[in-house]
Amino acid sequence: MAGAHAASTDPDALSWYEATARQRVVALADPGSFREFLPPTERRMSPHLPLFDLPRAFDDGIVVGRAKLDGKTVLVAAQEGRFMGGAFGEIHGAKLVGLLRAALTLKPAAALILFDTGGVRLQEANAGETAIAETMRAIVDVRAAGIPVIGLIGGRAGCYGGGGLIAGTCSRLAVSEGGRISVSGPEVIETNKGAEEFDSRDRALVWRTMGGKHRRLIGGADAFCADSVSAFREAALDLIGRAPAFDLATLEAEQARLESRLARFGDCRDATDVWARLGVNDPDAVPAMDTRAFDETVARVREADHDAR
Amino acid sequence: MTLAEILAGLFPQGHSVSVRDGLVTGGGAFADGTLHVVGVDGDTPLGVDGALVLSRAVLDAVRAGDRAPILVVVDSDSQRMSRRDELLGLNECLAHLAKALLLADRSGHPTIGLIYGHSAAGAFIATALATRVLAALPGANPSVMDLPSVAKVTKLPLDKLQEMAKSTPVFAPGIDNMVATGAVHVVLDPAKPLDGQIRDLITNLQPGDDRDRLGEERGGRPVARGISAAVIAQAGRG
Numbered sequence: 001m002a003g004a005h006a007a008s009t010d011p012d013a014l015s016w017y018e019a020t021a022r023q024r025v026v027a028l029a030d031p032g033s034f035r036e037f038l039p040p041t042e043r044r045m046s047p048h049l050p051l052f053d054l055p056r057a058f059d060d061g062i063v064v065g066r067a068k069l070d071g072k073t074v075l076v077a078a079q080e081g082r083f084m085g086g087a088f089g090e091i092h093g094a095k096l097v098g099l100l101r102a103a104l105t106l107k108p109a110a111a112l113i114l115f116d117t118g119g120v121r122l123q124e125a126n127a128g129e130t131a132i133a134e135t136m137r138a139i140v141d142v143r144a145a146g147i148p149v150i151g152l153i154g155g156r157a158g159c160y161g162g163g164g165l166i167a168g169t170c171s172r173l174a175v176s177e178g179g180r181i182s183v184s185g186p187e188v189i190e191t192n193k194g195a196e197e198f199d200s201r202d203r204a205l206v207w208r209t210m211g212g213k214h215r216r217l218i219g220g221a222d223a224f225c226a227d228s229v230s231a232f233r234e235a236a237l238d239l240i241g242r243a244p245a246f247d248l249a250t251l252e253a254e255q256a257r258l259e260s261r262l263a264r265f266g267d268c269r270d271a272t273d274v275w276a277r278l279g280v281n282d283p284d285a286v287p288a289m290d291t292r293a294f295d296e297t298v299a300r301v302r303e304a305d306h307d308a309r
Numbered sequence: 310m311t312l313a314e315i316l317a318g319l320f321p322q323g324h325s326v327s328v329r330d331g332l333v334t335g336g337g338a339f340a341d342g343t344l345h346v347v348g349v350d351g352d353t354p355l356g357v358d359g360a361l362v363l364s365r366a367v368l369d370a371v372r373a374g375d376r377a378p379i380l381v382v383v384d385s386d387s388q389r390m391s392r393r394d395e396l397l398g399l400n401e402c403l404a405h406l407a408k409a410l411l412l413a414d415r416s417g418h419p420t421i422g423l424i425y426g427h428s429a430a431g432a433f434i435a436t437a438l439a440t441r442v443l444a445a446l447p448g449a450n451p452s453v454m455d456l457p458s459v460a461k462v463t464k465l466p467l468d469k470l471q472e473m474a475k476s477t478p479v480f481a482p483g484i485d486n487m488v489a490t491g492a493v494h495v496v497l498d499p500a501k502p503l504d505g506q507i508r509d510l511i512t513n514l515q516p517g518d519d520r521d522r523l524g525e526e527r528g529g530r531p532v533a534r535g536i537s538a539a540v541i542a543q544a545g546r547g
Contacts, residue, residue, distance in 0.1 A: 037543040047532055048479050052463060064540060094533035098540025106544055122462050125453035125480045127530045130492040130520055133438035137518050140411040165434055168404025183399045183431045184390040192390045209396050220398045248371055251412055254405055255368055258361055262397060271396060
């Protein structure tokens with residue numbers, strides 16, 4: 001079984017980017033503590049994909065359950081980017097919604113969402129879109145009950161479309177270099193607006209505009225992780241301990257933070273222009289920085305850390 | 310129905326609602342108090358700048374503490390698709406707008422969506438879908454993606470998709486399908502006075518999120534409610 005295999009995997013050595021959703025959850029949690037809800041043995045498969053002659057997954061591309069993190073109970077959802085790009089279908093979305101609603105009565109120390117998604121699954125678009133709206137409402141309810149909702153982003157599929165909106169609803173976000181957060185993906189912008197607006201084959205441009213380092217520098221994410229499960233575990237534990245409340249004061253602060261961002265950087269063409277204005281000495285060096293050098297750079301950027309989310 | 314016709318129907322005594330760059334803000338006397346109005350008009354795409362204008366208006370209403378209802382009128386494009394919007398954190402700005410509406414709802418402001426034209430994707434999620442109850446006028450056309458684009462992504466012939474769309478509400482654009490999914494609660498009757506219909510929606514607001522129950526009853530989302538209920542049941546087993 002994949003779970004048993006992953007349990008023996010060293011969290012320090014296991015690449016978050018390369019790992020499957022189930023491997024991430026099992027290695028992230030305290031050893032042996034993960035209990036899955038609606039596991040693959042229940043075969044809750046999409047009723048819609050056969051219509052499109054597409055293969056189904058026993059878990060519909062998302063793993064949800066309960067685990068211990070440093071001895072405390074947490075609820076965890078992990079999207080599987082390898083199945084249909086981790087996209088939100090009817091069952092996939094409903095599992096996440098159910099998990100968040102369960103948090104209201106279970107009152108865990110936190111709810112963790114391991115994003116790995118291209119957004120809505122087009123073959124089930126209306127169900128996926130509605131589930132994203134339900135998820136955002138549920139996250140707000142959970143946060144208002146005083147339970148932190150932490151997003152972890154570093155998977156192959158990134159965090160796109162409605163996934164990006166859900167991420168923006170979380171209390172805190174941790175992201176790795178490989179994590180990308182965006183609403184419209186590079187190909188979507190290019191298809192609709194042309195390659196002059198966004199050349200999706202320019203991978204360096206994609207990383208600069210949507211990647212983990214840019215998001216961390218502008219305060220779009222609260223922690224930057226090396227690409228290992230242990231780094232994400234450490235970040236999650238830290239972020240759980242300093243999650244902002246969900247109230248008018250937080251949203252007023254976020255309004256001011258985002259307005260200030262548009263006023264300061266609204267005329268920037270490239271992320272390197274933004275980084276220069278943030279006070280980064282050598283913006284062109286940012287993409288190649290290792291985690292330690294990047295952390296030192298972030299520590300000097302005032303906008304990176306805040307409680308306005 | 311145009312926005313002007315909607316506003317005339319809602320506020321026979323006049324209103325302060327204005328439209329600037331496709332962004333709708335303002336309000337007017339309604340029932341025994343005020344009705345705040347925010348939204349997007351004219352098939353306008355919603356970008357970082359517009360999202361913050363609307364969220365500002367919503368947060369101002371919450372800070373005023375009048376618990377007056379907030380009507381979110383929507384005839385938008387999708388999210389604005391550009392390099393600049395993504396560079397500046399469109400996901401944060403759209404999520405912020407949705408959070409402002411969800412906070413308003415939690416703070417005692419009934420939030421009502423009214424879709425009277427197009428809307429799609431991120432713009433739809435951040436506005437109409439972040440309200441407590443979503444109404445539509447006939448002719449509204451919400452979608453996640455239009456069928457030619459779905460054909461391109463799914464690599465299925467357009468004529469096959471059009472045939473499938475007739476029997477399968479789960480993926481096809483259009484108001485009937487979003488009603489079947491439970492995302493749109495009700496379609497209003499343009500022949501009846503609009504203000505009374507909106508007032509009835511406010512009076513009959515249901516607690517909680519009943520969209521998956523509606524989707525199950527209407528057949529557009531046959532399994533979602535059962536799945537989320539099963540997760541909650543297994544989570545409660547200790």
